[in-house]
Amino acid sequence: GEDGLRFQVDMVAAAREGGLRLIGPNSMGVVNLHAAMGMTTNAALEAPGLIPGPFSVISQSGTALGALLSRGQARGFGFSKLLSIGNESDLSVGEVVDFLVDDPDTGAILLFLETLRRAEDLALAARRAYAAGKPVIAYKIGRSDAGQQMAVSHSGALAGPDAAATAFFRHHGIVRVDTLEALLETPNLVSGLKPATGRRAAVMTTTGGGAAMVVDRLGLTGVDFAVPPASVVTRLEGLGIRVGGSPVIDVTMAGARPDVYGPVLADLLTDTGNDVVICVVGSSAQFRPDVAVQPIIEQGGGDKPLAVFCVPEAGDSLKALAVHA
Amino acid sequence: GEDGLRFQVDMVAAAREGGLRLIGPNSMGVVNLHAAMGMTTNAALEAPGLIPGPFSVISQSGTALGALLSRGQARGFGFSKLLSIGNESDLSVGEVVDFLVDDPDTGAILLFLETLRRAEDLALAARRAYAAGKPVIAYKIGRSDAGQQMAVSHSGALAGPDAAATAFFRHHGIVRVDTLEALLETPNLVSGLKPATGRRAAVMTTTGGGAAMVVDRLGLTGVDFAVPPASVVTRLEGLGIRVGGSPVIDVTMAGARPDVYGPVLADLLTDTGNDVVICVVGSSAQFRPDVAVQPIIEQGGGDKPLAVFCVPEAGDSLKALAVHA
Numbered sequence: 001g002e003d004g005l006r007f008q009v010d011m012v013a014a015a016r017e018g019g020l021r022l023i024g025p026n027s028m029g030v031v032n033l034h035a036a037m038g039m040t041t042n043a044a045l046e047a048p049g050l051i052p053g054p055f056s057v058i059s060q061s062g063t064a065l066g067a068l069l070s071r072g073q074a075r076g077f078g079f080s081k082l083l084s085i086g087n088e089s090d091l092s093v094g095e096v097v098d099f100l101v102d103d104p105d106t107g108a109i110l111l112f113l114e115t116l117r118r119a120e121d122l123a124l125a126a127r128r129a130y131a132a133g134k135p136v137i138a139y140k141i142g143r144s145d146a147g148q149q150m151a152v153s154h155s156g157a158l159a160g161p162d163a164a165a166t167a168f169f170r171h172h173g174i175v176r177v178d179t180l181e182a183l184l185e186t187p188n189l190v191s192g193l194k195p196a197t198g199r200r201a202a203v204m205t206t207t208g209g210g211a212a213m214v215v216d217r218l219g220l221t222g223v224d225f226a227v228p229p230a231s232v233v234t235r236l237e238g239l240g241i242r243v244g245g246s247p248v249i250d251v252t253m254a255g256a257r258p259d260v261y262g263p264v265l266a267d268l269l270t271d272t273g274n275d276v277v278i279c280v281v282g283s284s285a286q287f288r289p290d291v292a293v294q295p296i297i298e299q300g301g302g303d304k305p306l307a308v309f310c311v312p313e314a315g316d317s318l319k320a321l322a323v324h325a
Numbered sequence: 326g327e328d329g330l331r332f333q334v335d336m337v338a339a340a341r342e343g344g345l346r347l348i349g350p351n352s353m354g355v356v357n358l359h360a361a362m363g364m365t366t367n368a369a370l371e372a373p374g375l376i377p378g379p380f381s382v383i384s385q386s387g388t389a390l391g392a393l394l395s396r397g398q399a400r401g402f403g404f405s406k407l408l409s410i411g412n413e414s415d416l417s418v419g420e421v422v423d424f425l426v427d428d429p430d431t432g433a434i435l436l437f438l439e440t441l442r443r444a445e446d447l448a449l450a451a452r453r454a455y456a457a458g459k460p461v462i463a464y465k466i467g468r469s470d471a472g473q474q475m476a477v478s479h480s481g482a483l484a485g486p487d488a489a490a491t492a493f494f495r496h497h498g499i500v501r502v503d504t505l506e507a508l509l510e511t512p513n514l515v516s517g518l519k520p521a522t523g524r525r526a527a528v529m530t531t532t533g534g535g536a537a538m539v540v541d542r543l544g545l546t547g548v549d550f551a552v553p554p555a556s557v558v559t560r561l562e563g564l565g566i567r568v569g570g571s572p573v574i575d576v577t578m579a580g581a582r583p584d585v586y587g588p589v590l591a592d593l594l595t596d597t598g599n600d601v602v603i604c605v606v607g608s609s610a611q612f613r614p615d616v617a618v619q620p621i622i623e624q625g626g627g628d629k630p631l632a633v634f635c636v637p638e639a640g641d642s643l644k645a646l647a648v649h650a
Contacts, residue, residue, distance in 0.1 A: 061534030063607055063636055070611060070637040114537060141537055144544025146572050150537045180538065209386030212439060212466055212475045213505065219469025247471050282388055286395060311388055312395040 008089050016090075026062075026086035033079050034105045053078010054107030055187050056100050058085050058093050064112040064180070072184050075318050080105045094121025097136065101128045108187045111174075113140040114151040116165060123172045130173035135190045137175045139183045140165055189305050200226040202274035203248040204265060206256075206292055207282030210311035211248045214280050226274035231267045235260075248280075256288055262295040269304055276305045285314035293317045333414050341415075351387075351411035358404050359430045378403010379432030380512050381425050383410050383418050389437040389505070397509050400643050405430045419446025422461065426453045433512045436499075438465040439476040441490060448497045455498035460515045462500045464508045465490055514630050525551040527599035528573040529590060531581075531617055532607030535636035536573045539605050551599035556592045560585075573605075581613055587620040594629055601630045610639035618642045 033052040059065040062084040100106045129136045142148045143162045169176040201223045205211035225247035243249045254260040268277045284291040300306045358377040384390040387409040425431045454461045467473045468487045494501040526548045530536035550572035568574045579585040593602045609616040625631045
């Protein structure tokens with residue numbers, strides 16, 4: 001109520017006078033995995049066995065922070081600093097992003113947002129992050145009317161039209177994702193990379209049926225499919241495999257051979273005819289990680305985004321891929 | 326080629342003469358979990374420890390069948406009969422659906438489709454399944470141009486416009502889903518139930534932030550949010566919780582109390598003011614399954630669809646929910 005708000009304003013003023021900055025109210029705490037430091041009221045943030053890594057998270061929802069942490073942990077995702085920012089009476093999301101741009105333990109910054117408060121702070125910080133090569137990736141709710149209403153009642157902030165948020169993110173180089181899961185899948189894909197200049201995807205697969213699913217989905221997003229380079233066409237012709245007529249490079253007929261998979265993948269990663277390489281891995285992800293998963297791990301982390309979809313359930317392979325990304 | 330096709334036609338004719346029906350070509354096999362019978366060339370279909378259950382699958386892609394099996398197994402999903410149908414030179418998807426309508430071990434029928442062949446068979450069988458109260462749920466690729474092209478080259482079938490497929494499914498009471506994961510999540514939700522007559526959702530939560538995510542997503546699909554019944558309003562008023570102003574019933578402030586959760590859920594499930602109940606479960610799904618997950622398990626399986634979203638990673642709770650659905 002009004003008394004609470006007056007108390008909040010007084011408290012922030014008093015803290016400022018004393019040279020302190022405040023996080024909250026409604027913060028569930030702060031965790032620094034590299035310093036093994038945690039101050040939190042959220043059970044999930046106390047989970048043992050968390051893996052330190054390059055990804056820092058700022059969340060306006062404490063629950064979402066806990067969810068990201070527990071889901072990320074299950075797939076070997078490495079976290080750096082985690083902040084439940086609360087209602088931003090003093091420190092804003094943008095100010096913390098700005099701080100993380102200079103943090104050597106932070107390689108990418110993940111945001112869970114219910115609303116945009118003090119957007120000018122965030123705009124400036126996002127541009128600094130972009131210049132520093134640290135991707136800022138945001139999942140923001142409030143896309144539907146019901147979601148906006150809910151965000152307002154939950155965080156007390158005013159919500160603007162969602163299209164404005166999309167435009168804001170795009171303008172300031174922030175990657176917007178559409179699901180909570182994508183907030184965990186995107187960082188490894190774009191970390192350390194500038195946004196791709198084109199939208200030509202090369203798809204390599206060990207399963208025709210699995211690739212058909214991926215191509216169908218990608219087609220809906222409007223990507224272009226890259227023509228395979230001559231080196232790949234020749235290499236596979238030698239094994240009796242014809243490629244080029246389909247949007248994918250299907251090496252299934254070569255059998256389960258890492259000595260085929262690795263060189264084809266290397267050709268695609270150096271080919272200037274595509275902007276991103278997507279590997280679809282079939283049952284070998286589950287039973288024979290040496291066939292495709294191992295070459296992918298060895299060759300990932302270069303100058304080009306390399307995405308992987310394991311068609312079967314393959315927790316161990318996903319963890320190995322996450323750790324080595 | 327042409328010789329192969331002639332051979333196929335001859336083989337089907339010979340089999341028919343001898344009173345046999347054929348599956349394939351390009352089938353990866355057939356598995357019957359209740360009879361512990363498996364004939365397959367797909368490694369995933371040989372996975373030990375598969376759980377028998379009420380859900381049968383027919384897939385035009387062997388890879389997709391393996392993926393559904395391994396992913397379903399990881400979450401405690403129970404399968405009945407699994408068929409890699411191949412190119413349907415003899416037995417069609419529709420004919421097998423028709424057979425499964427009369428199979429006492431099949432409660433719902435899941436389809437992975439790359440194309441619609443002999444759609445009239447499927448139309449008739451789907452209508453019989455509907456009358457028998459067995460949901461037919463389909464994931465069909467070929468939604469994008471690239472996906473259609475791919476489906477054609479992979480299955481050899483002609484692909485029609487995707488909007489026609491959507492209309493076909495709707496007309497014959499087949500539930501179409503948009504992701505492979507949804508093919509595993511929908512059966513437990515709709516099994517044994519007729520399609521809901523309305524689209525009023527009651528949302529109950531133990532986490533405001535988690536519910537905000539769910540409501541935001543639901544809002545995009547155009548559901549209506551149900552007004553809580555008087556019984557729930559009164560019950561929660563007694564605990565100092567006001568509901569009604571927001572689209573959700575948030576019991577967080579009651580603390581972690583199964584004796585509050587159970588009765589509120591029971592009220593919602595019997596309330597005629599909603600058509601589906603959605604439970605959003607926070608960190609208790611991970612650490613205190615007795616609080617919300619247990620009451621949900623006890624009260625699920627009734628006359629109304631009951632959906633659950635566990636916000637954190639909570640594999641054990643998801644498995645428990647799947648097994649008891």
